[in-house]
Amino acid sequence: MPAESFLIALAGGLLLLWAAKRTQLYKGPIGGSLAAMIGFLLASQVGAVVTGLAHGEHEPTGWRVVMVLAFLAFFVLANIVLGIMGIRLFRKL
Numbered sequence: 001m002p003a004e005s006f007l008i009a010l011a012g013g014l015l016l017l018w019a020a021k022r023t024q025l026y027k028g029p030i031g032g033s034l035a036a037m038i039g040f041l042l043a044s045q046v047g048a049v050v051t052g053l054a055h056g057e058h059e060p061t062g063w064r065v066v067m068v069l070a071f072l073a074f075f076v077l078a079n080i081v082l083g084i085m086g087i088r089l090f091r092k093l
Contacts, residue, residue, distance in 0.1 A: 006041060009079050013037065016086045025092055030085045037078040044071035 013034040020030045048054040051064040058064055 013082050020089060023093065026085050026089050033078050033082040033085060037075055037082060040071050040075035040078055044068050044075060047071055
């Protein structure tokens with residue numbers, strides 16, 4: 001899930017965080033994965049701008065692309081963890 005669907009994931013994550021705070025269950029993991037998801041997406045965007053990939057100053061090869069794609073992979077991983085924690089919260093309730 002790339003960054004295009006970020007707003008949907010953010011809305012779902014905020015709803016999960018609200019439910020976790022209301023039930024006092026899984027607040028830490030849900031809040032942490034939501035914060036990691038936001039942080040890794042911002043890091044990938046800032047990394048692309050700082051390294052010049054966003055502007056086309058450098059060819060999309062080498063360590064620059066690996067860094068940006070690694071941040072995007074961690075973004076997806078944090079989103080998966082958020083989904084798993086949502087399922088665990090649902091099953092606990």
